[in-house]
Amino acid sequence: MRENDLLQHVYAGNTALPDAVTIPPGDDMGAITFGDRSLLVAVDQVADGVHFDLANTPLAKVGRKAITRNLSDIAAMAAKPTAAVVAACLPRDFGEANATALFNAMRDTAQTYSCPLIGGDTAIWDGKLLLSVTVFAEPWRDAEDQPIAPVERTGAQPGDAIYVTGELGHSFPTGHHLDFEPRIELARELVLASGGATRPTAMIDLSDGIAQDLPRLVEHAELQMRILPLRQGESVDGREPWQHALGDGEDYELLFTAPADAVIPHAFGHDEDESKHVLITRIGTVTDAGGIVVVTPEGESLALDQADAKGWEHTA
Amino acid sequence: MRENDLLQHVYAGNTALPDAVTIPPGDDMGAITFGDRSLLVAVDQVADGVHFDLANTPLAKVGRKAITRNLSDIAAMAAKPTAAVVAACLPRDFGEANATALFNAMRDTAQTYSCPLIGGDTAIWDGKLLLSVTVFAEPWRDAEDQPIAPVERTGAQPGDAIYVTGELGHSFPTGHHLDFEPRIELARELVLASGGATRPTAMIDLSDGIAQDLPRLVEHAELQMRILPLRQGESVDGREPWQHALGDGEDYELLFTAPADAVIPHAFGHDEDESKHVLITRIGTVTDAGGIVVVTPEGESLALDQADAKGWEHTA
Numbered sequence: 292m293r294e295n296d297l298l299q300h301v302y303a304g305n306t307a308l309p310d311a312v313t314i315p316p317g318d319d320m321g322a323i324t325f326g327d328r329s330l331l332v333a334v335d336q337v338a339d340g341v342h343f344d345l346a347n348t349p350l351a352k353v354g355r356k357a358i359t360r361n362l363s364d365i366a367a368m369a370a371k372p373t374a375a376v377v378a379a380c381l382p383r384d385f386g387e388a389n390a391t392a393l394f395n396a397m398r399d400t401a402q403t404y405s406c407p408l409i410g411g412d413t414a415i416w417d418g419k420l421l422l423s424v425t426v427f428a429e430p431w432r433d434a435e436d437q438p439i440a441p442v443e444r445t446g447a448q449p450g451d452a453i454y455v456t457g458e459l460g461h462s463f464p465t466g467h468h469l470d471f472e473p474r475i476e477l478a479r480e481l482v483l484a485s486g487g488a489t490r491p492t493a494m495i496d497l498s499d500g501i502a503q504d505l506p507r508l509v510e511h512a513e514l515q516m517r518i519l520p521l522r523q524g525e526s527v528d529g530r531e532p533w534q535h536a537l538g539d540g541e542d543y544e545l546l547f548t549a550p551a552d553a554v555i556p557h558a559f560g561h562d563e564d565e566s567k568h569v570l571i572t573r574i575g576t577v578t579d580a581g582g583i584v585v586v587t588p589e590g591e592s593l594a595l596d597q598a599d600a601k602g603w604e605h606t607a
Numbered sequence: 608m609r610e611n612d613l614l615q616h617v618y619a620g621n622t623a624l625p626d627a628v629t630i631p632p633g634d635d636m637g638a639i640t641f642g643d644r645s646l647l648v649a650v651d652q653v654a655d656g657v658h659f660d661l662a663n664t665p666l667a668k669v670g671r672k673a674i675t676r677n678l679s680d681i682a683a684m685a686a687k688p689t690a691a692v693v694a695a696c697l698p699r700d701f702g703e704a705n706a707t708a709l710f711n712a713m714r715d716t717a718q719t720y721s722c723p724l725i726g727g728d729t730a731i732w733d734g735k736l737l738l739s740v741t742v743f744a745e746p747w748r749d750a751e752d753q754p755i756a757p758v759e760r761t762g763a764q765p766g767d768a769i770y771v772t773g774e775l776g777h778s779f780p781t782g783h784h785l786d787f788e789p790r791i792e793l794a795r796e797l798v799l800a801s802g803g804a805t806r807p808t809a810m811i812d813l814s815d816g817i818a819q820d821l822p823r824l825v826e827h828a829e830l831q832m833r834i835l836p837l838r839q840g841e842s843v844d845g846r847e848p849w850q851h852a853l854g855d856g857e858d859y860e861l862l863f864t865a866p867a868d869a870v871i872p873h874a875f876g877h878d879e880d881e882s883k884h885v886l887i888t889r890i891g892t893v894t895d896a897g898g899i900v901v902v903t904p905e906g907e908s909l910a911l912d913q914a915d916a917k918g919w920e921h922t923a
Contacts (some may be wrong), residue, residue: 312690324689325745328642334692334741336726341732356881358861374628376650378694378739409628411639412651414658423694423728423739425650483718567841568828 318444319367319495320428331428332439333364339419349387352469354396356391357422360498362404364471367496368441369478370428372406378423378593379413385420397422399599400404404475431479439482447493447509447548449579454555457544457569460535461524468541477559477569480546489555491547495510500540502600505583509547514575530599533588538600548577635683635811636744647744647757649680666705668785670712672720673738676814678720678789683812688746690721694739695729700762701736707906714740720791729908737768755798758783763809765826765895770871773860773885775813776851777840784857784883791875793875793885794861806873807863809818816856821899823847824864831893833904846915854916857860864893 301438313329314322320333340450341346345353358375382388401408405533406426430438436447438519456477462468474496481488495506505512516533549555560568564569576583583595629645631640653673661669674691680858693713704706706729709775717724721741733798733864746754778784798806804873809824823830832849838858842851864866865871876884899911 301846316724316726321690321692323725323743325641325646326644328644330641330646330743332690332692332726332741332743334694334726335738336694336696336728336730336739338730338732338734339698340734341730374637374648376648376741378636378650378652378741380652380654382738406627408632409639410648410650412649412739414652414654416657417736418652418654418656418734418737419732420736421696421734422734423650423652423718425648425692425694425741427639427646427648 303606304324307540308588308602309426312440316423320370320441321439329430329438329441331365331368331370332425334423334425335361335364336421336423337564341457347418348469350392353420353422355400356469357424357470358397358400358404359408359473360543361424361426362406362475363496363498363579364472364480365406365426365428366474366545367494368428369431369439369446369482369491370441371431371479372429372475373429374403374409375406375424376410378411379528380421381413381415382416382420383415383417383574385415396488403422404473431483435517440480441607442482442491442494442547444493444495444508447577447579449511450551451492451507451548451553451577452553452555452573453514453546453548453575453577454455454571455497455501455520455544455546455574456559456571457542458520458522459501459542459544460522460532460539462522462539462541469521469545471543472547473543474569480559484555489549489553491549494545494547494602496544497544498540499598500538500542501536501546502538502595503540504546506595508546509577509583511580511582512575512579513584513586515586518572519574520570534598534600536586537598551576605606619722622792623683623867630759631756634678636686638757645746645754645757647681647684647686648741649677650739650741651677651680652737652739656739659697661736664785666708667712669736669738670709671716672785673740674716674722675787675789676859677740677742678722678791679787679812679814681742681744681824682794682861683810684744684759685807685810686757687747687748687795687797688720688791689743689745691717691740691742692726693724693880694727696734697729697730697731697739698736699733701731706813720789721756728849747799749799750827753855755860758777758794758798758807758810758863760811760824762808763893764853765827765893766867767808767864767893768869768871768889769819769821769828769830769862769864769891769893770865770887771836771860771890772887773858774836775839775853775858775860776836776838776848776855778855778857781838781921783838784859790861790885796875797863801870805869805887807865810861810863812890813858813862816854816858816916817862818854818911818914819856820862822864822911824891825899827894827898828891829835829894829895829902831902834888835890836886839907850914853914858871867892868870
């Protein structure tokens, strides 16, 4: 059973979710209403042997990823980080110096992104290192201090254009999965700029790869592989670069849809050096039938599941 | 390094916690202000081999404990459950039927205590079963709909009486650690009854045992071991029943202080059968010097660390 199926099954058994739950389970974050405010919540975990290899990864990068992976969920809702709590299971031989280095990295990363670590729990056990992080977020506010509704996964319409940020593929071998920048500011710009004219209709962060994450936004689409932004990397299994970009996962870039006439910028960034700006690439269109079709650089149309883009399924 | 020391060290490095953090790290739950509301947050985890033995524990009880252990933190603040999210790491050979049974147990337990499971993350790995649960809570409200401030750990005064709910000791061998009732309603009654006249000055839930948890409330106290409420159980290591009650831990009862003249009831419950009511026992007094002194049933006064009450230190 895949993770999504399992969780959907479980949540479906909630006989009654309270009215305060405004975004139910199934999106990047859930949302609850508190008084006059909306609170967004997500939990995510990084485990030795699944999301990193402790023997070959500096603790500073492990701690960083534990936080940034969750911040990427906040970016996917176009929301503002509030705070984080962490539950850690440390291996018995981990030691005090390592524990301190790890927690310091989590705390400092969280603070860098204005998402302070405000609580936690630690246990020592005979298993491997595991970090579970829960993050809270709230809506950005516009110039009139009105809350900007979070962007959910469900709003895409046929005819919408499909965009992706940054470059994709080869995330594990290049170490990108440890060093990525959660796209919080980029997402903020999308929902706030031009009075909402560039607001995405649906958005998700690419943890499992387009091949698995796009079907969480739309049922039908056509994707152009010749314009997929590729991360430099060497294929070890003979697959084409676009196949890696489509399926490798762990990119933590944003995949979103917007009306075809929305003026979405081609890049985002405030650095004088434009080469440091983040690309925003239009990679396809939402359609109304035919499933998700991948058009290869050679012009061949393939059904998504024929495209040999084996995504990263954490629970496979 | 003990868990408390590690976490205090880490949080001390937060160069600036936002003003919205009204209860900083170190209590049973942290608190953040959202608009005109206060949100309480706690994270806690249960791990195979640490908090339960998967080979000998029904999954329904494992799932129950993952939730109730967190609900006990909510009780310790005298707060009202709002919602929960769970991060699960499942062993590779766990299987779909087990995963479903486990998640159903968590969902149903959460719902029983009006704390619906609203989101989560699962991973499959080569390690043991681990469940990290984050719970949210909010203040109870009085008859005028005014919020009742959560009870923190820091308010005890010399002269206050010390109380404990229920019975203590032998929690692992008797299975109490899987079946306990989080004292949410009892705590609510304490802060709401008589216009706040029975409100505790400080409170904690007993996860590690009085010997470790009382020092988190007070520096100086005198405890009477002859009136400690004992759970039936057999000592396998020659220690006296009061020593087990003082140190075994995993009781998930409430330990609290209140002014000596507060009229604290001797039991709590609405069942016609009074034997089902929960005892509330006055076990000692907060003092202003001398550390924590344990008076044995034989009348001998011992310093706490001479009382041979080895508490449950999760990270020891």
